[in-house]
Amino acid sequence: MAGYALGVLSLELVQSFVTVAEELNFGRAAERLNVTQPPLSRRIQQLERDLGVELFVRSHRGVTLTPAGEAFLGDARRLLALAEEARATVRRVPGGEVGTVSVGFTAATAYEFLADLLRLAADRLPGVQLVLREMVTGAQLQALHQNSLDLGLIRPPARGSDLTSLPVASEPMLAAVPSGCELAGSAELSVRDFDGRPLVMFDPAGARYFHDLALAAFRSAGVTPEIRQYVTQIHTALALVGAEVGLALVPQAARALRFEGVTLLPVGDLAGFPAELEVCWRPDRINPARDRLIALLTDRVLFTD
Incomplete structure (x- = not known):
């Protein structure tokens, strides 16, 4: 972003700039933004002060971008796209569509069950990142009690009144x-x-x-x-x-x-x-992505006897 000083920018000002740059006419830009022309002009002036450069050449023949304005236009569009992407991501978090889930697993789980789980999660929850931690059942239970693990794949029983567990697999x-x-x-x-x-x-x-x-x-x-x-x-x-x-x-x-x-x-x-496997978690540890993963696990038995 060379050619201008970039500080904290208002997205409203950036959007106003991009609209004027695309229309090269304050009147048409104001109509697109559903504002009158004077407030739009003030927004552009404020943005130019914030950046320390002039973005437009204004003349009786119309409006054109300065070299600094041309340089800023691409960055401004990327800023707006990133902001929209961030808004969309945040809206998906409460529903568990995106997020991170730390998952404990035993070595034996990795031979079959874990691979099936990873494929299932990648297919049904592509926005959820699984952070895998190989741990024996006792270490998983301790991490769950300490609130440092979202989900455990353990051998029963789950010990502790603060934990909830459900069977997810059984094998001979x-x-x-x-x-x-x-x-x-x-x-x-x-x-x-x-x-x-x-x-x-x-x-x-x-x-x-x-x-x-x-x-x-x-x-x-x-x-x-x-x-x-x-x-x-x-x-x-x-x-x-x-x-x-x-x-x-x-x-x-x-x-x-x-x-x-x-x-x-x-x-x-x-x-x-049979050798049984349970999914175990702390209900008081809030993680919507974990809850979506639990729902997948309890709806589908990934391998059985």
Whole structure:
């Protein structure tokens, strides 16, 4: 914007300038703006004082732009366009059409559910930016309690009276078996096939949800595997299964990892022990874009058993 001094400008003055510049006639410009000519002339004079330059050459033959006026015209049109865009954006915020949502997710969520969520949000809420934060469920709950996270994708249950949660996905647990094991050729396993066999188990502290889920399934069937190692991550469990350390129970999303030397099989009597996913948030944290995203999640199950 060289050639003139730019301070704080009134959009009304800028609009008046652009209209006069397009008409090159104060009378016609005044008609377009629905004002009389004297107030319009005063607006242009005020703008010229604010900018410190003359924008028009006035003569008995008419009005023409000065070099400074010609330079300012393009910038003035961009200012008006930006102002209109800003007005439109602000009007869309209360309805959740635009905004930013910070979303916590666990590593296992990223294998299938998160990708589907991102595609859904991009298609249905293109004006909403998702800021992703990989966090275990406990860390997500803490961030939600501290009001530093908009939305959590957690393993149940959500703990805290200040939180609300809803189920959004469910997937079966699968048996991860070394491909060289005799069980790998089966079409389907039973929980009883784990009895007395070496097991890669999820850690009760670092992966409590999957630990408790597997433990409940084993106890329900009355089987006692031989725990060889504890892990916190699904990919670590699969790596140890591939190294023939033992069997493991993993969520269906583990199929996306395609570990060499590992065969994933359904477990017929595990129907009552699915891995569930919930969306969790603080209702007192106001974010219309988050609420629109929650509505999408609860209206559509992105993967199920």
